[in-house]
Amino acid sequence: KKKLPLVNQTILVTAGPTYEAIDPVRFIGNHSSGKMGFAIADQLAAMGADVILVAGPTSQSTKHKSIKRVDVTSAAEMLDACLLYYKDANACVMCAAVADYTPASVSPQKIKKKEGSLNIELKKTTDILKTLGEKKQTGQVLAGFALETENEEYNAAEKLKSKNLDFIVLNSLNDKGAGFKTDTNKITIIDSNLQKTTFGLKSKDEVAADICNKVAQLINEKN
Ligand code: C5P
Secondary structure (H helix, E strand, C coil), rough: CCCCCCCEEEEEEEEEECCCCCCCCCCCCCCCCCCHHHHHHHHHHHHHCEEEEECCCCCCCCCCCCEEEEECHHHHHHHHHHHHHHCCCCCCCCEEECCCCCCCCCCCCCCCCCCCCCCEEEEECHHHHHHHHHHHCCCCCEEEEECCCCCHHHHHHHHHHHHHCCCCEEEEECCCCCCCCCCCEEEEEEEECEEEEECCCHHHHHHHHHHHHHHHHHHHHHC
């Protein structure tokens, strides 16, 4: 019987959107379904890894009971959870669609409707992936996603460099069948040598397998 490729490897995965509270009933969110990240977590577990899945608000569930799931709501909570588990992780795959901005303050009461327009001041959130990239240890593998609408490969390569990643998964909203709520995806993987591999339109489970194989390959190469 062949040994599973990721036995004894701890892998941190983020998935889903974040919700940034405006007041007790409202938030700023996005269209991420969490499907891609959950498919990756399941695939990594099937390959033998110990998976920690930090998930924003989603209706997804994992197939593998061994996955340790940590539910969070906001970008700040996701950052804290990632920092907690990163030190012991051999690899991280960051799929979450983290809010870039969050309300500068949360109103303690529901904001009342009034005449005229309403302004909500926003402040930048911490870039979780970039923070982990700055702390990356020898042998750790760090992967991120880029969802682009223009200059896709250029922007993805810039993110790869600025966040100190080992590879980035590019999915384009211009590709039919790719993106947020679909069950399929079409990706290009760009690695730290700027080597590009483009895959065909596949189910998110098959895409997850391609991504996880790349993780396993890089863990082998770096260790
Ligand atoms: O810079 P951009 O948000 O396009 O980068 C996307 C990648 O960075 C994704 O892997 C996403 O999970 C990660 N990210 C993060 N924390 C943020 C913003 C993005 O981890 N605050």
